[in-house]
Amino acid sequence: MIYWLLFWTFFKIGAVSFGGGYAMIPLIQEELEALGWMDAEEFANILAISEMTPGPLATNTATYVGAKTTGVLGSMAATLGVTLPSLIIITLVARFFIQFKENKMVNSILQTIRPITIGLIFSAVVFISQTSLLKSKIELPGFFDVLKGNLSGIINSIQxxxxxxxxxxxxxxxxxxxxxxxxxxxxxxxxxxxxxxxxxxx
Incomplete structure (x- = not known):
């Protein structure tokens, strides 16, 4: 059922996205392209619209995608999906964090999450740069191409x-x-x- 798929897709994104709306961008893009709901250019346009409207970026994006996919009910399903994980997590944090804030394992987990957030946000910067400052996507070289110094593909793809x-x-x-x-x-x-x-x- 499409409504359940919308809800579950954005619930997964909301559950693993640490660092706010910008950290969600690469995850949302990957899911939408995999499901065939929209391409990179259309997603970039959605981001621009989401930035111009009041409210969090992730919520606005989920609402727009849901509405475009199946209308009002779709927007409600997607919005509920992306916001529910935060509601659950914040409720648990408010209840238990004070008790465990000095716990070494908890602090270690939080320290591990921080650099991941930076990586996700940087990935969002790369995606937005490709769709806004270039005419086409950059063809990233493979690992062994980098080792060999074979970067002609990425250079030729920059427009x-x-x-x-x-x-x-x-x-x-x-x-x-x-x-x-x-x-x-x-x-x-x-x-x-x-x-x-x-x-x-x-």
């Missing part, structure tokens, strides 16, 4: 999207130097994208 790169640099400077409000940054990016399309067709 920069100069319009996207220019917009990225402009917004990055505006945020870093002039503390541009994130909402204004998103709106400015959209306007620059429209201008780029009207002027250059890209």
């Amino acid at each position: 920069p999207d100069f319009a996207g790169i220019a917009i990225f640099i402009i917004i990055l400077v505006a945020i870093a130097k002039y503390k541009l409000n994130p909402i204004l940054a998103i709106m400015s990016s959209a306007l620059l994208g429209i201008a780029s399309y009207l002027m250059f067709g890209v």
Whole structure:
């Protein structure tokens, strides 16, 4: 049943995603592509929409995917699935963490989770960069290709999207130097994208 599949898919994602919404991005992308619900470009568009709307990124993404797949009931199933693990875990933490916060094993587990979170977020950065700053996915070399220094595949697959790169640099400077409000940054990016399309067709 599609509603159960939506619920279970996002429940699994919510249960193993530590570090917030951005850490969930590679997991959500992998599941959606495996199930054939959407491709990388469409998923990147969903992320942009999710960032522009109020609420957590993961919840917004789950709601959108569910609605696109089967309508309102699908959005409810996906949203419940992605939020339920956090509700369960936080309830357990609130109940038991105070008792075990000095436990060496608990602290060791938490220390192990932190670098995993960094890896997941970095993976999300790579995915968003490929869909926003490049015209196509990078063909990553195999392990033995790297050892042999055979990197021609990855070099040949890099096709920069100069319009996207220019917009990225402009917004990055505006945020870093002039503390541009994130909402204004998103709106400015959209306007620059429209201008780029009207002027250059890209």
